[in-house]
Amino acid sequence: MKIFIASICAALFLVQPTLSVPFAAASGLAAAAPVPDDIMKEYDETCTVTEDSDQLTKEELRQIIARCNALQPRVEKLEDPARKVMLSRIKRCREFYAYLLEIKESK
Amino acid sequence: MKKLLFLTILTVAVAGIAFAEIGTKKKRPLPPDYGRVVLNNFSEKAGMAPVVFNHWIHRSKFSCRLCHVDIAFGMSAGTTGIRATDNLGGFYCGTCHNGKRMIDGKTVFESCSKKEHTAGTCDRCHSLGRNVKSEYDFAAFAEKMPKERFGNGINWEKAEADGIIKPIDFLEGVTAKRPPLKIQKDFTLEPKLGGMPDIIFSHKKHTGWNGCDLCHPEIFVGVKKGSTKYGMVEIIDGKFCGVCHGKVAFPLIDCQRCHAKPMQ
Amino acid sequence: MVNFNRGISAILICISLAAAGGVDAREISSPRNYGKVILRSASDSPVMDAVRFDHWLHRARFTCRLCHVDIGFAMEANQTGITADQNEKGLYCGACHNGTRVFEGKKIFSSCTATRTPADAPRCDRCHSVGKSVKKEYVYEEFTKNFPKRSNEEYIDWEEAEVKKVITPVDSLPGITIMRPKLEPQKDFSITPSMKSWMPNIIFSHKKHAVWNGCEVCHPDIFPSVKKGTVKYTMFDIANGRYCGLCHTKVAFSIGECEKCHINPVR
Numbered sequence: 001m002k003i004f005i006a007s008i009c010a011a012l013f014l015v016q017p018t019l020s021v022p023f024a025a026a027s028g029l030a031a032a033a034p035v036p037d038d039i040m041k042e043y044d045e046t047c048t049v050t051e052d053s054d055q056l057t058k059e060e061l062r063q064i065i066a067r068c069n070a071l072q073p074r075v076e077k078l079e080d081p082a083r084k085v086m087l088s089r090i091k092r093c094r095e096f097y098a099y100l101l102e103i104k105e106s107k
Numbered sequence: 108m109k110k111l112l113f114l115t116i117l118t119v120a121v122a123g124i125a126f127a128e129i130g131t132k133k134k135r136p137l138p139p140d141y142g143r144v145v146l147n148n149f150s151e152k153a154g155m156a157p158v159v160f161n162h163w164i165h166r167s168k169f170s171c172r173l174c175h176v177d178i179a180f181g182m183s184a185g186t187t188g189i190r191a192t193d194n195l196g197g198f199y200c201g202t203c204h205n206g207k208r209m210i211d212g213k214t215v216f217e218s219c220s221k222k223e224h225t226a227g228t229c230d231r232c233h234s235l236g237r238n239v240k241s242e243y244d245f246a247a248f249a250e251k252m253p254k255e256r257f258g259n260g261i262n263w264e265k266a267e268a269d270g271i272i273k274p275i276d277f278l279e280g281v282t283a284k285r286p287p288l289k290i291q292k293d294f295t296l297e298p299k300l301g302g303m304p305d306i307i308f309s310h311k312k313h314t315g316w317n318g319c320d321l322c323h324p325e326i327f328v329g330v331k332k333g334s335t336k337y338g339m340v341e342i343i344d345g346k347f348c349g350v351c352h353g354k355v356a357f358p359l360i361d362c363q364r365c366h367a368k369p370m371q
Numbered sequence: 372m373v374n375f376n377r378g379i380s381a382i383l384i385c386i387s388l389a390a391a392g393g394v395d396a397r398e399i400s401s402p403r404n405y406g407k408v409i410l411r412s413a414s415d416s417p418v419m420d421a422v423r424f425d426h427w428l429h430r431a432r433f434t435c436r437l438c439h440v441d442i443g444f445a446m447e448a449n450q451t452g453i454t455a456d457q458n459e460k461g462l463y464c465g466a467c468h469n470g471t472r473v474f475e476g477k478k479i480f481s482s483c484t485a486t487r488t489p490a491d492a493p494r495c496d497r498c499h500s501v502g503k504s505v506k507k508e509y510v511y512e513e514f515t516k517n518f519p520k521r522s523n524e525e526y527i528d529w530e531e532a533e534v535k536k537v538i539t540p541v542d543s544l545p546g547i548t549i550m551r552p553k554l555e556p557q558k559d560f561s562i563t564p565s566m567k568s569w570m571p572n573i574i575f576s577h578k579k580h581a582v583w584n585g586c587e588v589c590h591p592d593i594f595p596s597v598k599k600g601t602v603k604y605t606m607f608d609i610a611n612g613r614y615c616g617l618c619h620t621k622v623a624f625s626i627g628e629c630e631k632c633h634i635n636p637v638r
Contacts, residue, residue: 034196034197043283044283044284047283047285048283048284048285080192080193081190081192081193081196081198081199082196082198084179084188084193084198085178085179085193085198085199088179089176089177089179092176092179092320092325093320095320095324095325096319096320096323096324098324099323099324099328099330102330103330106330106331129592129593129594129595129602130593130594130602130604130608130613130614130617131446131447131592131593131612131613131617132439132445132446132447132588132592132593132617133445133592134445134450134451134452135443135445137443137457137462246460254549255549256441256549256551299598300596300597300598302555302557303554303596304554338597339591339595339596339597340595340597340601343591343595359591360440360587360590360591360592361551361587362551362554362586362587362590363551363552363554366554369552
């Protein structure tokens with residue numbers, strides 16, 4: 001039994017490089033879908049509102065964070081790589097506003 | 108007694124492993140090689156040579172923020188996971204390397220192109236282990252730049268101050284249009300260990316290249332100065348200041364660049 | 372208890388010295404050979420003979436910092452990976468050995484030119500001398516004739532040589548060095564051996580080390596700048612060429628001279 005399992009593992013190990021190639025081929029070199037305009041617009045409007053950070057009130061910051069939170073699930077539905085890149089941008093943007101809010105609340 | 112001996116040897120061995128990198132001196136990369144990143148998430152599996160990305164040419168043309176925030180490149184080799192499809196879709200490298208965008212009056216060559224499947228085009232990036240002649244010669248480039256110790260041997264700050272380089276911080280269609288944030292003041296950090304001069308940290312300089320959201324809150328999470336505690340060990344380990352300083356920005360061997368406050 | 376610890380310490384030191392690549396640490400080279408570095412080409416069939424670099428000549432003229440920090444030489448043989456091309460471009464050896472730099476009133480001979488003719492052979496042989504009988508321009512015995520030596524051995528006392536101004540090592544060269552404001556070296560301090568042994572405490576002098584090394588040779592690579600006691604190392608590590616052993620097994624005075632470090636009077 002042990003020998004059987006060991007030989008399966010060995011076989012899988014040897015086959016592994018060839019297993020990955022079909023996956024690479026499947027993803028192919030087809031151009032990915034771009035980011036839909038409405039999502040881009042919402043991202044621009046949300047992450048653009050970065051006037052003098054002292055001028056943003058705590059309530060305004062909370063609203064921006066809420067908009068980022070609402071935008072995230074919409075972006076989750078996109079395909080990679082648009083999904084990957086937009087999620088990373090929105091995450092960074094949202095966390096930065098949360099950071100600003102924390103600074104204001106700690107004062 | 109035997110237990111004590113065993114524990115001593117074990118402690119020595121473990122300490123040795125934990126500090127495996129310390130106690131020796133690695134070879135310092137030559138100026139052209141400083142800031143070199145090798146990317147191999149998928150290249151070898153797809154039958155290509157791994158990608159070699161040298162920071163210096165992009166560093167002279169763009170701010171750190173543009174690539175690492177707007178285009179969303181990771182801050183550590185291999186963390187982005189760039190695929191040929193991503194590039195062809197106009198993301199990551201493909202944001203500019205699409206055969207259409209013009210930078211400095213030249214069209215930027217297309218990455219992962221389906222059209223020009225000649226060996227020459229792919230090799231420009233997929234060059235690890237291959238003798239590829241690069242289009243931009245470091246020696247010729249560095250000759251025009253003000254000199255500095257270590258790293259690339261280039262004083263990037265002075266190059267910008269003198270107008271020799273003008274890093275771009277905004278790309279149409281990529282960067283969200285925004286008025287600049289108020290820049291935080293420069294401040295002093297006192298090293299825990301006495302004897303070294305205080306560190307002068309310049310927010311102004313760092314926000315020039317990074318904006319705010321490259322460092323906050325991902326690298327520096329504390330909201331109050333002093334709330335995040337770290338020392339040279341963490342920095343050497345590639346955390347906090349060490350995310351950049353040691354790999355791309357000036358290395359940690361240049362003590363006085365940070366420990367700059369004149370001693371009283 | 373004391374006897375047992377002595378025994379353990381002795382055994383561990385012997386093991387570590389033996390483990391340090393055979394008998395190298397115990398078998399100290401003769402004075403003229405101490406600090407020699409053999410640099411071999413990475414290729415299996417090199418074009419030139421291996422290079423023999425003797426530290427003593429450069430040590431008498433330059434600080435460790437100038438070569439190992441400013442010029443960027445690695446601290447172990449063959450780790451730098453110097454190529455003829457790099458020398459020719461003014462890197463590494465070529466930073467000085469370029470046929471134009473003048474030092475002490477003489478032009479320094481150029482290393483590794485792109486073209487090589489039979490007439491160049493004597494110049495190449497000055498460095499690529501392993502396996503050949505080469506007449507050197509500077510002979511150890513003659514050059515170090517008036518240098519203070521350590522008692523009953525003929526090893527040079529470099530510290531004394533500097534104090535007596537027999538040598539005045541240069542710490543910066545134009546075109547190579549970019550000076551920074553000097554940092555104040557830490558005070559000398561005492562290190563207690565972690566294994567309670569009969570060996571006296573070590574007295575470490577930052578001041579002396581900083582004269583030759585500045586800060587950057589050791590910090591933060593060899594010794595991370597942290598609270599004393601954070602990084603633990605033993606004679607094992609030192610004999611294996613780490614920490615103090617990076618220099619004090621091959622180029623600086625060797626660990627065979629216990630009393631140079633373990634200075635504190637015996638308890």
